[in-house]
Structure formats: C-alpha cells, structure tokens
Ligand code: IPM
C-alpha cells in the first residue's frame with residue numbers, strides 16, 4: 016500500500032469516527048414505549064433453524080398477548096428478506112429494502128443469521144448482526160446468565176458498536192509481511208454503555224458493577240473505557256464498583272468461591288463476545304441464552320447461538336430448541352414495559368427447562384419437536 020493510499024484510508028477512518036461521535040451526542044433520550052401505540056414488533060426468521068424457532072416463539076407470544084393484540088397495543092410484522100441467499104445476492108449485510116422494513120418497526124425479534132466465512136460457498140459479506148447493531152446504533156448488548164442453584168445471577172453489559180468490531184473489516188495489510196487492525200473506544204460510546212450498566216445495577220437492586228478490560232496492555236482504548244468507568248462509578252456511590260482484567264476475569268467466572276459475587280459486568284465489545292459465551296456455557300450452553308441489543312431508538316432481541324445449517328440439512332429443523340428465542344422474547348417484553356407478561360413467560364420457561372422438564376428437546380428425533388415444546392410452554396403460562 017502506498018503512503019498516499021494509507022493516509023487516505025486513515026483519514027477516512029478518523030473522519031467516520033468523529034462523525035459517529037457527533038451523532039451519538041445528538042441522540043440523548045431513549046424512546047418511551049409507554050405512550051407508543053401500537054408497538055410494532057418485526058419478526059426476522061433469519062437462516063437455518065431461525066425461521067422455525069422464530070415461528071414457535073411467535074405462536075407462544077400470540078397466545079400470551081392475545082388481549083394486547085386485540086386492543087391494538089402491539090402488532091407483529093414478519094420480515095422475510097434477511098436470508099443469506101438474499102444478502103449474498105444484494106452483496107450487502109442487510110439489503111436496502113430489508114433495512115427499510117426493519118427501520119419501520121420499533122423492536123425486533125431476530126433468529127440467527129449465517130455469517131460467511133473464508134472458504135465456504137458464500138461470497139464474503141459482513142455479518143448481518145454486526146451491520147444491524149451499527150445501522151440501528153444498538154450499543155448495549157445485554158446478556159443475562161443465571162444458574163440459581165449456584166447463586167449465579169449475572170447480567171453482562173457488552174459494548175456493542177465499537178471496540179475491535181467497528182473497523183473489523185477495515186484493517187490493512189501493507190504488504191505480504193505486515194497487517195494491522197484497528198480498535199476504537201470513544202468517550203461518548205463508553206459513557207453510554209457504562210451509564211446503562213450502572214443504571215440497571217442501581218434500579219434492579221443488584222448494586223454491583225464490575226468493569227472488565229485489558230487496560231494494563233491495551234492502554235489507549237481500554238485505558239479510556241476504564242477511566243470513564245471510574246468517573247461514572249463516582250456518580251453512583253451506592254453501587255459497589257470494581258474492575259478486573261479480562262484474562263483473570265475469564266478464570267474467576269469458573270471460581271466457585273468467588274463467582275456468585277459478580278452481578279453486573281460491563282465490558283468492551285470483544286471481551287463481551289468471549290466472556291458471554293463462556294458464561295452461557297455454565298448455564299447449559301449458548302442455546303439457552305437470550306440477548307438484547309438496545310439503542311436509544313431501536314432494540315433487537317435474539318438468540319445468541321448460530322443458525323445450525325447442519326440441523327436443516329439433516330432434516331432435524333423441526334427438533335430445534337426455541338427456548339433461547341423465547342428467552343429473547345422475555346427480554347423484549349420487559350424492555351417495552353410489558354413486565355407482567357414477561358414474568359409469565361419467564362416462569363413458564365423456568366418451569367419447562369429448569370424445574371418440571373416434562374417435555375425435553377434433544378435436537379433429534381428422540382426428543383420433542385419445537386412445536387411440542389412450545390405447546391408445553393403455553394400450557395405452563
Ligand atoms: C454474538 C456473535 C456475533 C458477534 C457474530 C455472529 C457476529 O458471536 O452475537 O456474540 O461476534 O458479536
């Protein structure tokens with residue numbers, strides 16, 4: 016790469032980040048769902064097992080929210096186009112017409128979407144998840160993990176729009192010998208995720224926030240995140256604050272003497288990606304976890320696992336476990352203020368997968384189908 020080209024590339028990157036900072040500063044308030052009628056929920060099936068588990072979650076929601084639907088408080092809209100075939104054809108992570116449909120909703124419930132990898136049959140387009148988080152500015156990735164019998168009740172607040180992700184496809188190889196990637200932390204971006212975490216810790220009564228970085232090594236960006244965390248912590252004197260480096264934090268999540276002390280964990284994008292998979296594994300695997308992607312204007316709720324194309328190829332899609340999507344639906348109901356309905360679904364799910372376990376999903380013919388499972392959940396609501 017010539018020096019001139021390099022300078023241009025760097026200038027473009029820096030300008031785009033300053034523009035993003037300006038936009039973040041303009042958007043101050045969260046949308047108020049209490050006065051919003053109807054709340055429009057977009058259902059995005061996605062790829063692989065996605066459309067199956069989305070459909071069964073929708074069936075449950077239709078029963079749960081019958082009155083609200085009839086009263087016109089909430090409307091469900093199916094968005095079909097976010098498939099790998101369409102995305103590859105449009106050569107876009109989210110085709111323009113699909114993005115328009117998405118932006119016409121208030122909140123989204125989304126199945127997993129396939130991300131092409133080097134060497135597979137798809138052209139290499141950007142991940143639809145990463146694009147959606149950026150396009151809708153969904154800066155808070157909230158991932159709860161609970162193992163009641165061990166006292167584990169964690170809520171991860173993963174920064175979702177910057178860090179190593181934002182310029183993930185704009186790294187440079189200067190020649191065959193040297194490649195460089197970029198990671199970005201802004202004061203504004205750190206501030207908003209940290210505030211969201213502290214706010215939640217204080218309102219939920221959890222009263223403890225742990226920030227996770229590698230600020231001893233990644234000094235500029237992680238240093239900034241940690242510095243900002245300490246500033247916000249001072250605004251919440253009733254919330255206990257501490258900070259850990261990501262390596263030892265990964266270990267401490269496995270320390271049975273210590274781990275029940277953690278409550279709300281706030282961290283930059285990549286560390287959040289990694290630690291939330293580790294944490295979900297303790298709860299029974301990534302298939303059991305739901306995830307909220309929240310911004311000031313939009314919010315998207317999804318399962319944290321992949322699209323499991325092999326299950327579809329082997330004719331096992333009807334046996335896919337919809338409980339992660341249903342957990343995501345619980346988070347959605349909470350987010351839009353349907354608190355009672357959220358509790359109703361959440362305790363039916365706890366009953367179905369933790370306590371009673373009368374209908375078991377194995378992902379194969381020896382287990383229940385997603386349909387049987389969702390009927391079971393409905394019977395427990
Ligand atoms: C997640 C996933 C995504 C991520 C992928 C699918 C792009 O691993 O939501 O944690 O890396 O953020």
Ligand code: MG
Nearest residue numbers: 288289292319
């Ligand atoms: Mg991940």
